[in-house]
Amino acid sequence: MSETKKLPKRTEISDKYKWKVEKIYKDIDEWEKDFKALKENAAILPGYQGKLNNPSELLSFLQESEKVDRLAETLMVYAHLKSDEDTSNTTYQGLKNKIDSYLAELASLSAFFVPEVLSLPEDYPERAMEEVQQLKLYDFFLKDIFKSKPHILSKPEEEILASISDNLQAPHNIFNMLTNADMTFPTIVDEKGEKVELTEGNYNSFIKSKDRRVRKEAFKGLFETYEKYNNTLGTSLSSSMKNFIFQAKTRKYSSALEASLKPNNIPLEVYDNALETINNNVDLLHRYVKIKKQLLGLEEMHIYDLYVPLIDIPKEEIPFEQGVELVKTALKPLGKEYIDIFSDGIEKGWIDVFENKGKRGGAYSWGTYDTMPYVLLNYNETLNDVSTLAHEMGHSIHSFYSKKEQPYIYSQYTLFCAEVASTTNEILLIHYLIDNEKDSRRKLFLINQELEQIRTTVFRQLMFAEFEKITHELLEEGNPLTAKEYSSIWHDINVKFFGEDIVVDKEIDMEWARIPHFYRDFYVYQYATGYAAASAFANSILTDSERGVKEYKKFLKSGGKDYPINILKDSGVDMTTPAPLEATLERFKSLLDMLENIK
Template sequence: MSNLPLREEIDDIYKWKLEDIYENEELWEKDYSEVKSQLSLFDEYRGNVNTAEKLLGVLKLKDEVTMKVDRLFTYARMRRDEDNSRSKYQALADRAMSLVVELSSRTSFIEPEILSLSEEKIMNFLEQNEDLKLYRHFLENLMRMKAHILDAEKEKILAEVMEIAEAPGDIFKMLDNADIKFPKIKDEEGNEVELTKGRYMTFMESENREVRKAAFEALYNTYKSMINTLSATTAANVKVNIFVKNQRKFKSSLEASLFADNVPVEVYDNLIKTVHKRLDLMYRYVNIRKKALGLDELHMYDLYVPLVRGYDKTVSYDEAKQMVIEGLAPMGDEYISILKEGFNSGWIDVYENRGKTGGAYSWGTYGTHPFVLLNFQGKLNDVFTIAHEMGHAIHTYYSFKNQPYVYSNYTIFVAEVASTCNEAILINYLLKNARTKEEKMYLLNHFMEQFRGTVYRQTMFAEFEKIIHEKAEAGEPLNAQMLQEIYHKLNETYYGPDICIDQLIDYEWARIPHFYSSFYVYKYATGFSAAIAISKSILEKGMPAVNAYKQFLSSGSSDYSLELLKKVGVDLTTPQPIQEALGVFENLLNEFEELM
């Protein structure tokens, strides 16, 4: 394992084609200039949104300009993500972000002016103008928000403040992706190698316990060395949320965050309560892990190593793609055709390079195909990451293809459904085709880890966010010691008595980027549970279920997220989907124990 390659050292066939957004940066500059000139067009509508024609005109203009700004921003940020150390693209991303803020400021009058109209008048406009009917759901959703929209001047100020409000997340990202340097550790052969975030999970899956421990200690001691800075960025992000909550007159930051998706706070609380009721399953899994590894003491750095020794399947990128294609065959020919197009047409940025943003994501901009960022390491987990991110990408593909711009972006609440549904269908295929007892146990272990990591761990993260926001809202200052103590106690609660809660795990919260997209992580757990139900339906019912699911994928944000899920048989306003998912986890535990 050598030091990370530079961006230019990686073959172009493994890089995404951002030229599909802008063939060259002169075209980016052209769009940038056009948007700057178009911003003044909003002035003619200010104070005049009082007829059906004016309402339609300003909404169409907003869509047209926002679409361009999205395109500019997406391109600039993805270029920056290729190598965060390149000042050229830091600057381009900063310019794009400033344009986002300027657009938000210029258009901040629109919603208050619409909301100054009576609901009756808006309904009359919809009847008068056929073209305006496209915006019915948008307008009805806006009326729902009426109590939380400020007057035009305050909305303008709030829009301008939000650029400053991005600072905690931006500072964290630059620290975490550009400035942070991890020490070298010794690998399985005793060679000194550079620890990176991308390699961390490879080390954590090592059968050599000393390698796992060294990686764990190196990673968390590095974050520990910056813990006061990271505590400050975390506390500042919480303060931003409280500021927005207060301005928009919500009872809590949690309520403010869920409101946009029209999700009641009870959905969040039910998740935590339902998971707490089945912590016995997590404790049982920890106990199984301890026994399977033959350890007197199980530590936090023992949580990721596969339970089946000697079965360490390494796959090439081409092999991984083929596994995903074969595994997702139940999704039908059309879906597989789109999947292959993504693999072969420059959608994906495959390998880690120096300065590249860590982890994986899918992103896109209306009018072009989606894109996927990977940091492929050749492990089984990377195969599932491909299936996961292509689930997002194909959701985006269907949504962009079938919805007008105003409804083209699905909500984050349903975003994890498509990705996790792919993973659940893939694991079913791999389990059915397992050739040996060891392979089956390895795959069961992987699926059990999905439940641990996606339901239990993300719910623990969600509870951490809830606690720190409630403490800050009650006037308690957040500092490093408090954050560490809260996080330590949660680990004790979620993992139970059969594991040593290493002191260094108290710093884990400091490296979680999702905490800067507050109250996001619970959606992994609810989305996972919904996906388990949908995948089960697809595998049992075949194409009728696939067709219903494709309708869901094609719906964008044309209805409320909870309602879209109900149309594919999942009701997250009840504990049932979570309970059913945990029932599947219990079956996996039973099956694994029988094979032990």
């Protein structure tokens, strides 16, 4: 056997595969200079207290607050990006902690704003806009504040909440450092008989291995490692959820779920209807498992068999440059302008491509109004990594359009809309691959890929959503939850969703412990609703290109200028009905029919 493959150090990665964070700040000295300027500028904000009944003073505050917020965001994003490059680098950990701590202080400096505005007569915004025309820019912003009046606290209470915001993030920060910097996974033997250090990044490749020994070894290695930290991870998750429940109660919401959905004017029924729709169609997932078990020729199917492709085709390594070209070709229906933006992003250093020692796992898109979008990848030359590239660039180009077309105040789209653009790209990619594949076996492989896309983005995320609903409600009722209870709840959900044709291995009971999105309460359901909306957009783009692209770009350019339900509906997708999700499940059913035809 050859030597164990080790992850490269950050310095061993070519610069052409690293994001160009130096375009934000060339060095720490520049960052520190802006950090000092931020504190000086922020000190002006409390001076507006008691003056907001004067429309001119209100406008001045909003303009000064924007300058401060934009600078704070730039400082924060730089520090976090640099820290994520190597989470063991204490210099950038310190920089990140410095800005994160100050953000709590910054929030307290302007905590008076919303309570003071809400103390004014409800017709004040209209009168103020008539007197100072520039305030008309803030029409939706101000009306949205008045809508939230029942949930806004007094000035002293708002200041207290703002001052402890950094502390409330502690569970997430602990989870992040434990899973990214401190935890190490065992060495396993890959398909070639070589020893390889297991990581969160390469686990996604091993779990799809055609060699059952490899995927079982990776599965056990990963989750047995999480099991060693089960008490710490259980405590951090409970603390995170309790923090959110505390904030929800403090702000007089009826539940944590309402606190998450109501600020964006999303009816609670959207969440509940999604869970009801998926539970009514869980037999489709049972059917998928049964077909997969038969096609894989397994007497006994396990959870670690779920991700393996049904069709045995030669393993294809897709270099990053080839993956870029593949995505660009698949996205051609979106038009030249979109592809040009995509290409420009690659050339200008939006993306940090490869995994390195200490680098944060997973993938994301992030940036500010005053920076280019940045994409973190851990590219491993698989088709799944190509799909991740399409996904994250979807986020980034959504951000690009939003900040180009919207003023700062409306440039940030809501979480409900966040996954739509990214998933539209993924769907266009898989449709292109299926439609243009001539080899029948590879075509079936790709059909399974789309099935897996729907399984993991719709069924799996709504499994997560159900777990969140159950656990939050139990905590709200005063029931203590530990790792033991979380594992039991997660086990039962897996049994219900996957059915009787699979062994729900005990190791999977710890899966809740590795889901970072559980630290963003009630976020994950939006992957499923986002996929449903994305399916509607993709279908429109592919069947009626001119109208479809026009409506889709209208969505991309809308930012946060209205509530998400309205933005989607105005672009042709009505999420208040179960129709988009039901249509996605119908696509899943038709793909199952294709599989059954080859049995």
